[in-house]
Amino acid sequence: MSTVTHTPTAARSGAVKRFFTAREIPVASALVLLIAVTFILNPRFLSPQSTKDLMLNATIMVILAVGQSIVIITRNVDLSVGAILGLTAFGTGTVFDIFPDIPLVLVFVIGMTFGGLLGAINGLLVTSAKVPALVITLGTMYIFRGVLSSWAGSKQFFSGDNPKEFGNLSVDTFFGIPIITIIAVVITVAVAVFMSSVRSGRDLYAIGSDPDAARLFGIPVGGRVLSAFIATGALTGLAGVLYTSRYNSVGALTGSGLELDVVAAVVVGGVAIFGGSGTVAGAAIGAVLLSTITGALTATRVDKFWQQAIVGVLILSAIIIDRVVSLRRTRKLRVSEAKDV
Amino acid sequence: MATATRSQWIRRISGHDAVIFYILISVIVISMVSVNYFASTLTVGFLLIQVVPVLLIAMPMALVIISGEIDLSVASTAGLTSAVMGVLWRDSGLDIGTVMALSLLIGVLCGAFNGFLITTLGLPSLAVTIGTLALYRGLALVVIGDQKVASFPKELTSFVLSKIGNTGIPVIMIFVLVVIAFFAVLLHFTPFGRGLYALGYSPQAATFVGVRVGHAKFWLFVATGVVSSMVGVFLTLRLASAGPDNGTGLELTVIAAVLLGGVSIFGGKGNILGVVGGVLLIGTLTYALRLAKVPETALIIVTGGLLVLSVVAPSLIAWGRERIRLRRVHQNFQRQGASGANSA
Numbered sequence: 001m002s003t004v005t006h007t008p009t010a011a012r013s014g015a016v017k018r019f020f021t022a023r024e025i026p027v028a029s030a031l032v033l034l035i036a037v038t039f040i041l042n043p044r045f046l047s048p049q050s051t052k053d054l055m056l057n058a059t060i061m062v063i064l065a066v067g068q069s070i071v072i073i074t075r076n077v078d079l080s081v082g083a084i085l086g087l088t089a090f091g092t093g094t095v096f097d098i099f100p101d102i103p104l105v106l107v108f109v110i111g112m113t114f115g116g117l118l119g120a121i122n123g124l125l126v127t128s129a130k131v132p133a134l135v136i137t138l139g140t141m142y143i144f145r146g147v148l149s150s151w152a153g154s155k156q157f158f159s160g161d162n163p164k165e166f167g168n169l170s171v172d173t174f175f176g177i178p179i180i181t182i183i184a185v186v187i188t189v190a191v192a193v194f195m196s197s198v199r200s201g202r203d204l205y206a207i208g209s210d211p212d213a214a215r216l217f218g219i220p221v222g223g224r225v226l227s228a229f230i231a232t233g234a235l236t237g238l239a240g241v242l243y244t245s246r247y248n249s250v251g252a253l254t255g256s257g258l259e260l261d262v263v264a265a266v267v268v269g270g271v272a273i274f275g276g277s278g279t280v281a282g283a284a285i286g287a288v289l290l291s292t293i294t295g296a297l298t299a300t301r302v303d304k305f306w307q308q309a310i311v312g313v314l315i316l317s318a319i320i321i322d323r324v325v326s327l328r329r330t331r332k333l334r335v336s337e338a339k340d341v
Numbered sequence: 342m343a344t345a346t347r348s349q350w351i352r353r354i355s356g357h358d359a360v361i362f363y364i365l366i367s368v369i370v371i372s373m374v375s376v377n378y379f380a381s382t383l384t385v386g387f388l389l390i391q392v393v394p395v396l397l398i399a400m401p402m403a404l405v406i407i408s409g410e411i412d413l414s415v416a417s418t419a420g421l422t423s424a425v426m427g428v429l430w431r432d433s434g435l436d437i438g439t440v441m442a443l444s445l446l447i448g449v450l451c452g453a454f455n456g457f458l459i460t461t462l463g464l465p466s467l468a469v470t471i472g473t474l475a476l477y478r479g480l481a482l483v484v485i486g487d488q489k490v491a492s493f494p495k496e497l498t499s500f501v502l503s504k505i506g507n508t509g510i511p512v513i514m515i516f517v518l519v520v521i522a523f524f525a526v527l528l529h530f531t532p533f534g535r536g537l538y539a540l541g542y543s544p545q546a547a548t549f550v551g552v553r554v555g556h557a558k559f560w561l562f563v564a565t566g567v568v569s570s571m572v573g574v575f576l577t578l579r580l581a582s583a584g585p586d587n588g589t590g591l592e593l594t595v596i597a598a599v600l601l602g603g604v605s606i607f608g609g610k611g612n613i614l615g616v617v618g619g620v621l622l623i624g625t626l627t628y629a630l631r632l633a634k635v636p637e638t639a640l641i642i643v644t645g646g647l648l649v650l651s652v653v654a655p656s657l658i659a660w661g662r663e664r665i666r667l668r669r670v671h672q673n674f675q676r677q678g679a680s681g682a683n684s685a
Contacts, residue, residue: 141593311476312475
């Protein structure tokens with residue numbers, strides 16, 4: 001047993017080492033580098049107004065990425081999030097249309113419940129049919145999107161239709177940080193703590209690494225996966241409500257094509273696509289990185305057409321880095337285990 | 342012996358592909374009776390030209406999924422091909438044949454890049470192709486910007502839409518049939534194709550029995566790239582316009598059709614006939630509903646519903662069968678227990 005003889009210095013260097021080998025480090029340094037370089041090239045990139053815009057643009061994506069990372073960690077995926085976001089965003093507009101004086105808190109509760117229900121449909125189908133989530137949520141993506149289109153038709157809700165204080169959530173700031181961004185940060189921290197230190201959160205990692213082993217170990221796999229989908233749905237619902245507050249209009253096309261962007265953000269954030277590793281914080285940073293690129297390219301006057309290609313390169317480098325790191329780690333583990341014997 | 346072939350026949354006429362074709366035929370018959378203008382040669386033409394892109398990409402995609410991988414970058418490859426074709430035609434002064442040949446080379450490169458990352462570096466294809474989905478579409482934007490090129494030779498753009506005599510069948514279907522036949526033969530009648538099933542069941546086992554796993558996967562991704570490029574060229578000529586957004590969103594439609602056609606997302610299961618049935622079913626249903634003035638919105642619900650149903654139904658049936666079997670075993674056991682007690 002090598003763990004017994006830890007001296008204090010070894011422990012400290014272990015902590016430092018753990019910090020630098022954390023999965024979030026590559027993506028976090030990429031973000032810092034991006035902001036630094038852009039700032040040097042164009043100092044106005046970090047002016048108060050532009051910083052606020054950057055944060056506002058990242059908010060919705062961060063919540064979506066945090067939600068998506070929960071299901072991806074359990075070795076599932078939810079492709080229906082774009083449609084769920086569209087449904088809850090349009091639902092929020094409808095709620096305000098019918099009850100203009102409804103308390104804001106209730107709107108959030110309704111949105112998250114609605115999203116949670118849609119997530120539950122995904123979760124029930126995935127757990128009961130024992131078919132990969134990719135297929136099921138590809139199907140429900142079409143179904144939800146179709147339901148939204150027939151519900152919304154050509155109708156749109158504009159920000160003017162909503163109560164002013166609701167729209168103000170994306171205008172007002174608290175120490176320079178928009179209210180909805182604060183909501184996103186609080187959510188990220190809460191989910192991150194849950195995933196890293198609550199038992200049922202840890203169970204999700206176990207399920208993602210090896211579902212059969214998790215089942216043998218006595219973890220209620222079906223129930224946990226179902227809850228993961230409900231959580232993802234609820235968070236997506238929250239993102240939908242915030243979307244309505246942030247953007248000018250919501251309609252039948254709201255959130256279309258968003259699903260692959262969200263998965264991309266999660267993957268860039270170092271969450272392994274086949275589950276079992278990665279963190280919520282990493283996914284959130286990944287989302288910030290991807291949404292900051294647009295602003296950075298505009299600020300440095302790089303041709304806007306390069307943006308998507310750069311996103312593609314980022315995703316690929318994230319996967320490659322992840323692969324290299326995990327290969328090195330297994331090699332080290334093998335060596336240290338050999339020494340242990 | 343006779344019973345074996347009989348049970349084979351029963352399996353064949355009650356299997357997944359057969360069910361897909363029954364549904365397809367019922368959809369066609371019902372539409373012919375109840376939907377105005379459906380029963381005409383115009384229908385055949387419009388319907389077939391509509392499904393060409395999905396049908397083409399579904400072929401290599403089926404092979405990729407059977408071997409346990411996936412390719413989400415197909416639509417972006419088509420878009421990049423279209424963009425390159427547009428720019429080459431506008432700026433290079435080459436004749437259209439050379440331009441089309443060079444455009445197909447784009448597909449080879451895109452597929453080879455996917456294949457390299459997946460086989461040589463051992464990265465998961467789902468993640469890699471999400472990356473190249475963004476990358477290739479991004480490169481299409483870099484190549485052509487937000488411009489369109491529309492000055493393609495008239496003869497060529499009208500050739501793509503031309504029909505075989507009075508049948509209403511587009512001439513291009515001959516080419517599509519050749520592609521389908523190629524992949525059907527490759528999958529079902531060559532050692533390479535049968536190796537793909539082994540690969541989908543278990544890559545390790547496939548390696549042990551002598552399948553060159555990396556080699557096979559690499560060429561599958563190249564094939565997917567080439568066919569996606571063909572679709573890019575086809576879309577450019579059909580729309581008579583090259584742009585960065587040609588084929589957007591096609592990847593999920595193709596995968597939905599392939600899975601509906603009975604290919605298992607786990608790999609190791611599926612066949613070309615089923616996939617053709619799946620593509621035609623989605624295409625026909627969409628076309629018939631559109632002709633019956635069902636709103637566009639209901640169409641995607643039907644597509645999604647079919648997809649979910651097609652994967653959930655087998656599990657439900659298997660669950661029901663298992664229940665019945667268990668009950669029978671239970672009864673047999675009790676009966677045996679009772680008779681055992683008597684004889685003793």
